[in-house]
Structures are given as structure tokens and as C-alpha cells.
Amino acid sequence: MERRGRKQDVNGEMTAAVLYGEEDVRIERVPIPQLGDGEVLIKVQVALTCGTDVKVYQRGYHARMIVPPALFGHELAGFIEEVGPGVRGFKKGDRVVALNSAPCQMCFYCSKHQPNLCEDLLFNNGAYAEYIRIPKRIVEMNMLAIPSTVSYEDAAMVEPLACVLRGLHETGVEIGDTVVVIGGGPIGLMFVQVAKAIGCHVVAVVKRDSQVTAARNMGAHDVVQITQVEDPIDAVRMLSRGKRGGDVVIEAVGRPEAWQWAIEMVRKGGTVNFFGGCASGSKVQLDTDRLHYSEITLKATFHHTPETVRKAFALITEKKIRPTDYITGEAPLSRLQQVLHHMLDRNGDIKTAIIPGD
Ligand SMILES: [Zn+2]
Numbered sequence: 169m170e171r172r173g174r175k176q177d178v179n180g181e182m183t184a185a186v187l188y189g190e191e192d193v194r195i196e197r198v199p200i201p202q203l204g205d206g207e208v209l210i211k212v213q214v215a216l217t218c219g220t221d222v223k224v225y226q227r228g229y230h231a232r233m234i235v236p237p238a239l240f241g242h243e244l245a246g247f248i249e250e251v252g253p254g255v256r257g258f259k260k261g262d263r264v265v266a267l268n269s270a271p272c273q274m275c276f277y278c279s280k281h282q283p284n285l286c287e288d289l290l291f292n293n294g295a296y297a298e299y300i301r302i303p304k305r306i307v308e309m310n311m312l313a314i315p316s317t318v319s320y321e322d323a324a325m326v327e328p329l330a331c332v333l334r335g336l337h338e339t340g341v342e343i344g345d346t347v348v349v350i351g352g353g354p355i356g357l358m359f360v361q362v363a364k365a366i367g368c369h370v371v372a373v374v375k376r377d378s379q380v381t382a383a384r385n386m387g388a389h390d391v392v393q394i395t396q397v398e399d400p401i402d403a404v405r406m407l408s409r410g411k412r413g414g415d416v417v418i419e420a421v422g423r424p425e426a427w428q429w430a431i432e433m434v435r436k437g438g439t440v441n442f443f444g445g446c447a448s449g450s451k452v453q454l455d456t457d458r459l460h461y462s463e464i465t466l467k468a469t470f471h472h473t474p475e476t477v478r479k480a481f482a483l484i485t486e487k488k489i490r491p492t493d494y495i496t497g498e499a500p501l502s503r504l505q506q507v508l509h510h511m512l513d514r515n516g517d518i519k520t521a522i523i524p525g526d
Pocket residue numbers: 218219220242243327328
């Protein structure tokens with residue numbers, strides 16, 4: 169088997185992060201993936217840490233996306249090192265961003281225009297590595313060429329942004345609405361920025377001092393710091409028009425307590441989006457009177473679709489969203505374990521750019 173363009177790699181090996189379990193990620197030498205029909209090999213230039221990765225690191229698994237031991241990481245951009253047989257539209261050297269999944273386009277859910285719920289959603293992990301293999305389906309459906317005016321870091325933000333755009337769209341939010349965002353992590357902050365950009369009045373509900381500053385920088389009109397108020401629900405209501413509560417409340421924490429707050433923070437006739445996935449087995453008690461007589465709409469959006477991926481990428485290429493606001497640090501791949509461990513303490517870092525060595 170010939171090894172085009174990577175003769176410098178001894179025995180066809182690369183450095184990559186392998187997830188073994190709870191708080192156990194090791195940097196190892198593993199074989200460079202071999203390409204099949206329609207696949208490409210990307211030389212990773214940047215991989216971004218994500219709240220999901222921090223959760224996966226903490227829990228040691230992800231019910232839908234990853235079963236250890238496995239290559240790890242899913243937000244990446246780089247250039248094509250090699251194209252497999254039958255690849256059309258891409259060539260060696262192209263700068264690209266590849267998403268972490270692609271739907272099948274054939275199953276029940278795909279036919280119902282809910283491709284994020286695809287019965288055969290193909291996930292791809294392994295961004296924290298020198299190279300990553302991109303399966304045919306993702307190459308064809310969810311890999312995008314990066315214009316020369318857009319950096320790898322910016323392009324790699326497309327995945328979380330696509331989830332956020334879809335999440336906001338599904339709430340039916342309108343210009344002028346009061347949008348309450350619970351959670352000051354990267355996803356919460358992205359909701360703040362997008363909601364502000366489309367003309368909403370944004371109230372951010374966060375915990376840490378660093379998140380107060382970050383939420384303001386992203387354009388939040390009001391910030392409620394839960395450690396500084398007696399009752400976060402009251403505090404949010406006081407900030408809404410007529411103290412009715414938010415038109416839309418987005419839960420971007422992934423804790424049952426925050427899910428319950430969301431229901432109390434929304435106005436009559438408003439919409440809640442439970443965006444943050446809780447630990448499996450979590451249960452939440454709901455006030456049925458409130459849901460019924462106040463006609464609260466409950467949504468829970470998961471993941472992205474090829475359509476929202478393209479919308480998100482357009483926002484990035486048009487510089488409407490400032491992705492580099494989210495990247496608060498940079499580290500070599502060899503320090504991934506320390507970076508993730510550090511992020512468990514929610515130390516003020518939003519996202520870290522992980523740079524694989526040569
Ligand atoms: Zn992500």
C-alpha cells in the first residue's frame with residue numbers, strides 16, 4: 169500500500185488522544201487510518217474542546233456518540249492530506265471543516281425531515297489527533313471547503329453554532345422577544361450572541377464571575393448571577409416585560425434543577441427549550457397546572473442538521489459571529505488530559521484550541 173504525502177510518519181503512525189474511560193484520556197501512537205471508498209484523510213490543524221467533550225471525559229462515555237476505547241474529539245478543521253478512491257469535489261491540500269455526523273437520508277426520521285434523529289446517524293470522532301479519517305457519508309454531506317478569508321479556528325466552530333441555530337429556530341423566537349439563557353458555558357454564550365444578533369432582549373443566567381463578563385461581552389442586556397441573588401426565578405422575572413417572564417427560555421446547563429427553573433422563568437404562552445442534556449437516568453418533576461393553564465410549550469432540541477450546518481457556516485464566513493471570542497486558550501495535543509481536567513473546574517476557559525504537533 170503506498171503512503172502518499174506522509175512519508176515522514178514512521179511506520180504510518182500518528183499521535184492521537186484515546187479515551188479509555190472516566191477521566192482517562194491517553195496520548196498514544198496509533199496507526200494512521202486507511203482510506204476506503206469515498207473517504208478522505210484530514211491533517212488536523214485545530215481541534216476545539218467542547219462542553220460535550222468535557223462531559224464525555226468526566227463520565228467516560230457518551231450514550232449516542234462514543235464508546236471507549238475510542239479516538240476522541242469532534243470539532244476540527246484542517247487540510248486534506250489524502251483522498252480515497254471515488255472522492256469527487258475535493259482534492260489534496262483543500263482546507264476543510266468536517267462535521268461529526270451525517271444522516272442516512274433514507275430512514276423514517278430522515279423522510280420526516282428530522283435528520284438529526286436519523287436511525288442510522290453516523291458519528292465520527294477522533295479530532296484530537298494528527299490525522300482524522302472522514303467517512304464517505306460525511307464527505308458527501310457534511311464536509312465544507314473553507315474560504316481563504318476564514319481561519320481554521322473560526323471554521324471549527326461550525327458544529328456548536330449549527331446546534332445553537334437549530335435550537336433557537338425551533339423555539340419560534342422573534343425580533344424583540346425576551347430570551348432567557350440559562351448557562352454560561354460555550355453553548356449558553358453562543359445562544360446569547362445569536363439571540364442578540366437577531367434583535368432579542370437577552371437575559372443571561374450564569375454562575376461564575378468570569379461568565380458574567382463573558383455574557384456581557386457576547387451582548388447580554390442583563391445578567392443574573394445565581395450566587396448573587398436570593399431567587400434566580402424572581403430575579404429573571406423582574407427583568408422581563410411586566411415581570412411576566414421570558415418569551416423564550418433556553419436551558420443550556422444540563423441539570424434537572426435548571427430544567428425546573430426554565431419552566432418557572434418563562435411567561436404564559438412562552439416556549440422553553442431544554443437544550444442541555446442531563447446525565448442519563450435524570451428525572452424532573454413538572455407543575456402540570458403551570459404547563460397546562462399557562463400553555464407552556466416545551467421543546468428539547470438535539471444536534472444539528474445539514475441545513476443548519478450550512479446556515480452556521482454562512483454566518484461564520486460572513487463574519488456575523490465572532491467565533492474567536494470563544495477560544496480563550498491554546499494547547500498542544502500532548503496536554504489534552506490536563507486541559508480537560510482543568511475545564512472540569514469551570515475555570516473561566518470557554519474553549520481551548522488543541523493544536524496537534526508535526
Ligand atoms: Zn461540540
